[in-house]
Amino acid sequence: MESLDLRVLGDALAWKQAGHAVTLVTVVETWGSAPRPPGALLAVRDDGMVSGSVSGGCVEDDLIARTKAALNQPSEASPTQPFMMAYGVSKEEAARFGLPCGGTLRLVQEPLHDTAWISEVLQRTADHQLVARTLTLSTGVVALHDAVRGQAMQFDGTTLTTLFGPRWRLLLIGAGQLSQAVANMATALDFEVLVCDPREEYASMVGGMPGVRRMEGMPDDVVRTLQPDAHTAIVALTHDPKLDDMALLEALGSDAFYVGALGSRRNQETRKKRLAEHFDVNEAQLARLHGPVGLKIGARTPAEIAVSILAEIIQVKNTVATPAVVHTAPSCAT
Structure with a gap:
C-alpha cells in the first residue's frame, strides 16, 4: 500500500493513454533478503522506460530487457495473459543478479490492456479508501473490492489479490x-x-x-x-x-x-x-x-x-x- 505503487499505476495509466504498450510486474513472493516486499510494483513501457522497482535494482536490467523485447514482438507472438517468473532460484542465479544473501523473487508479469481499474483505484485511494484488487492469472480479469485495514496480500498460484491504500x-x-x-x-x-x-x-x-x-x-x-x-x-x-x-x-x-x-x-x-x-x-x-x-x-x-x-x-x-x-x-x- 505504498504511495510509490500508486505513482507506478499513475505512470502506467498515462503511458497507455499516450499509446504505449505497458507491462505491470508485481512481487508475489520473496525469500531471503529480497530488497522489495510482496506487492511492490514495476511498470515497463515498450521503449524501456520504467516506473517503480521490484528488487532495488538487482534484476531490473534483465527484466526490462525481456519485457521490452516481449512488448515489441508482433501482436500474435507477444504474451496476452499474466504469467509468473522467478529470479534467484539457485545460488548461482542469485549471485549473477546480485540478490543479497541468496534472496529469491517470484514475480507476476501482466500485459496491461484495460486501464479502467487503474482510474478507479487512483480515485478511490484519493478519497482515502482502501482497495483490494484481484487478478485472475488465467484470464487477466481484474476485480476491485473494498479492503479493510490489516488485510494481507493473497496469492494462491492462480489469483493474486493486492492492496492499495491512500497516501499517509x-x-x-x-x-x-x-x-x-x-x-x-x-x-x-x-x-x-x-x-x-x-x-x-x-x-x-x-x-x-x-x-x-x-x-x-x-x-x-x-x-x-x-x-x-x-x-x-x-x-x-x-x-x-x-x-x-x-x-x-x-x-x-x-x-x-x-x-x-x-x-x-x-x-x-x-x-x-x-x-x-x-x-x-x-x-x-x-x-x-x-x-x-x-x-x-x-x-x-x-x-x-x-x-x-x-x-x-x-x-x-x-x-x-x-x-x-x-x-x-x-x-x-x-
Missing part, C-alpha cells in the same frame, strides 16, 4: 519553526502534509512551503472536517493549550493512527489531567497520546526534534501497517 497524511497544529522542519521532512517522506494555525501572523510561513497545504479554521473544526482515518497522524506543536487541546480533543477520539503533542513530561501530565477533568476524555483515549512527542534521541534543535517526531511516527506506522502475506495454497515453481 500528517496534520500539524501550528506553523512555527518546528512545524516547518517537520513539514519539510514529512514531504520528503511522501506524506501528504497539512498545517492548521488560525493565527494570521503564521499564515505566510505555511504558504512558502512547497507541497504543504494550509487548513483554515480552528483546530477542532479542521480535525472534524478532515475525518482522520487510520492513515492519518496528528501532531500538536503550538505550545498553546487553547489551540493544541482543541485539536487533541477531536484527534484522540478519531481513527488517527498517531496523535502527539509537544511539551515536557510535566506539561503532558498537566495536559492529560486538564483533558480528563474539563473535557471528559477517557483513559483509553489519553493513553493514545504520544507526549513528550518523538523518540528520545537527545534532540535539541528544531531539525533534530523534527527527526525524532517523524521517526516515532514512522515506527508506529510500520508497526500497524505491515500485515503478513497470505499464501492460500502451495506455490508452484516456475
Whole structure:
C-alpha cells in the first residue's frame, strides 16, 4: 500500500493513454533478503522506460530487457495473459543478479490492456479508501473490492489479490519553526502534509512551503472536517493549550493512527489531567497520546526534534501497517 505503487499505476495509466504498450510486474513472493516486499510494483513501457522497482535494482536490467523485447514482438507472438517468473532460484542465479544473501523473487508479469481499474483505484485511494484488487492469472480479469485495514496480500498460484491504500497524511497544529522542519521532512517522506494555525501572523510561513497545504479554521473544526482515518497522524506543536487541546480533543477520539503533542513530561501530565477533568476524555483515549512527542534521541534543535517526531511516527506506522502475506495454497515453481 505504498504511495510509490500508486505513482507506478499513475505512470502506467498515462503511458497507455499516450499509446504505449505497458507491462505491470508485481512481487508475489520473496525469500531471503529480497530488497522489495510482496506487492511492490514495476511498470515497463515498450521503449524501456520504467516506473517503480521490484528488487532495488538487482534484476531490473534483465527484466526490462525481456519485457521490452516481449512488448515489441508482433501482436500474435507477444504474451496476452499474466504469467509468473522467478529470479534467484539457485545460488548461482542469485549471485549473477546480485540478490543479497541468496534472496529469491517470484514475480507476476501482466500485459496491461484495460486501464479502467487503474482510474478507479487512483480515485478511490484519493478519497482515502482502501482497495483490494484481484487478478485472475488465467484470464487477466481484474476485480476491485473494498479492503479493510490489516488485510494481507493473497496469492494462491492462480489469483493474486493486492492492496492499495491512500497516501499517509500528517496534520500539524501550528506553523512555527518546528512545524516547518517537520513539514519539510514529512514531504520528503511522501506524506501528504497539512498545517492548521488560525493565527494570521503564521499564515505566510505555511504558504512558502512547497507541497504543504494550509487548513483554515480552528483546530477542532479542521480535525472534524478532515475525518482522520487510520492513515492519518496528528501532531500538536503550538505550545498553546487553547489551540493544541482543541485539536487533541477531536484527534484522540478519531481513527488517527498517531496523535502527539509537544511539551515536557510535566506539561503532558498537566495536559492529560486538564483533558480528563474539563473535557471528559477517557483513559483509553489519553493513553493514545504520544507526549513528550518523538523518540528520545537527545534532540535539541528544531531539525533534530523534527527527526525524532517523524521517526516515532514512522515506527508506529510500520508497526500497524505491515500485515503478513497470505499464501492460500502451495506455490508452484516456475
